[in-house]
Amino acid sequence: MLHQNLWYIENGNEVESITIEENKLEKLFVKNPDILDRSWLIIGEQVYTDAKKYIDLLCMEPDGDLVIVELKKDMTPREVTAQVLDYAASVSEYNYNDILNVYSKYVEKHPKAPKTLEEAYQKRFNNKFTLDDDTFKPNIKMVIVAAKMDKSTERIIGFLRDKCDVLINILFFNVYECNGKQLLGRTWFGDDIEERVLKSDNAKIWNGxxxxxxxxxxxxxxxxxxxxxxxxxxxxxxxxxxxxxxxxxxxxxxxxxxxxxxxxxxxxxxxxxxxxxxxxxxxxxxxxxxxxxxxxxxxxxxxxxxxxxxxxxxxxxxxxxxxxxxxxxxxxxxxxxxxxxxxxxxxxxxxxxxxxxxxx
Missing domain, CATH: 3.10.590 (ph1033 like fold)
Incomplete structure (x- = not known):
């Protein structure tokens, strides 16, 4: 389990760790997506799935890959791991039009957002959006957001990442208070699993x-x-x-x-x-x-x-x-x-x- 301590340099006092409600954290992510990742565009919030449950946030990367972001909330760590895998199975069935519909519902919740996915992509990544029915073949990545995880869950996540090359990770957020101001700390459980998967794919025969x-x-x-x-x-x-x-x-x-x-x-x-x-x-x-x-x-x-x-x-x-x-x-x-x-x-x-x- 990862644990992070912060000290105020000026006087050497340890900064106090505090808790923050997950719904406030979700709103903070929507308002400031860079806190999650600079290469993610949020395209959906509370996205309804075939599992009859809601994905907290659905994001897109510049290459069209999708990222499921699930806040642990009041579920046990094992429950949230199973749930995010279920979400990934559901999202893997999405086609290009499904993604457009997801974003249109996101705009309904956030009227100030760019009206189309193409405009949102252009604004976020400063480049033309070129996805279509042919190019929309995304990898599905899963990120669980939590303040801490138990050893059993970390062992499960580690097994899925290291032995099965599942694109899953944990993003730890801790909130601290110092002189009346709140600080947000972010730590990844492990490196980007996709990079290792891509490197292993190089061992397969390339046609030149x-x-x-x-x-x-x-x-x-x-x-x-x-x-x-x-x-x-x-x-x-x-x-x-x-x-x-x-x-x-x-x-x-x-x-x-x-x-x-x-x-x-x-x-x-x-x-x-x-x-x-x-x-x-x-x-x-x-x-x-x-x-x-x-x-x-x-x-x-x-x-x-x-x-x-x-x-x-x-x-x-x-x-x-x-x-x-x-x-x-x-x-x-x-x-x-x-x-x-x-x-x-x-x-x-x-x-x-x-x-x-x-x-x-």
Whole structure:
């Protein structure tokens, strides 16, 4: 069991630990979601489930994964563990429209919230929302919020995490009072279990083809990527960092969210910020600033965190956006780049090779 003590540095006195009602804590989370996690968007509060009970909070991460947040309240620790697993089973059946309905009910409770999930996502993560029926294939994560847990429950949670790779964790919150002001302390039971699961997935056989999501819109166009030979992402490190996973010589299939697959090519250069990239066009050096279509790839060029990043590609087969290939069951993902080891990715690659007559 984790226990945290705080001392006031000025006089060395121990800060007094106090209790806070769970409903007040829930309201605090809704008002200040960063207290829970900066990468979570709250999309539902008191969400009714098939279990005929209510999830305290339902959150979404930038890649579309869902996080069930359950406050322990007056239940025993073992009861809340069983309940959150039941909630996860129910949420795992949700489709894209179910999530939209969950958020619409959240807006009814909180009229000042953005009216649509797309707007809420844009405001929270500063990037365009590209989830749809194809890309909505979330992992379901579970977080139990508590001031403390008994040894038995921690042993159960540890077993589920370490032996079964279940995406479950405990978030300990303790409230302290000092000079008439309240302080909130947060401690995780363990590291992010998903990171360990993803690393273990790398042991599975990867087919050698990387998936790239190329989000078209106000900041970029597929026509540019075709003409000059590149893929790009930006607007936050969550979107651009995965581009680092591409090595020179790797083969990629490019996907435009909500449209379909548009290109197959080979990576020819390492990651660069857009402001530093040049293209050789008929012996002339061209930069993004020279593009004449009005698209500004150099937005936030002075902020490395928000800037656009580019990887050059030699395209082998491409189609324009209007002829994007999209079939039921195709692999799609919210990440800018990933190297899937799931069977649906193998099926997607084989089907695209067949459609585009790619022989290797």
């Amino acid at each position: 083809y990387a998936y790239v999501a190329y989000g078209c819109g106000g900041h970029r166009k597929w026509e540019d990527a075709l003409k000059y030979g590149f893929i790009s992402a930006g607007g936050g490190s969550w979107y651009s960092n995965t581009l680092k996973n591409l090595d020179v010589g790797e083969k990629i299939f490019a996907y435009i969210p909500q449209k379909g697959y548009v290109g197959y090519g080979i990576v020819t250069d390492t990651l660069e910020q857009a402001k530093d990239v040049t293209f050789d066009v008929n012996g002339e050096s061209i930069t993004f600033a020279d593009f004449e279509n009005g698209i500004n790839y150099l937005y936030s060029s002075d902020d490395p965190e928000q800037a656009e990043y580019v990887v050059k590609v030699k395209w082998i087969h491409t189609v324009d956006e209007s002829n994007a290939v999209r079939e039921p069951g195709f692999f799609a993902n919210q990440n800018s780049v990933c190297k899937p080891t799931v069977s649906v990715w193998n099926d997607t690659v084989n089907r695209l090779k067949q459609i585009w007559n790619i022989n290797e």
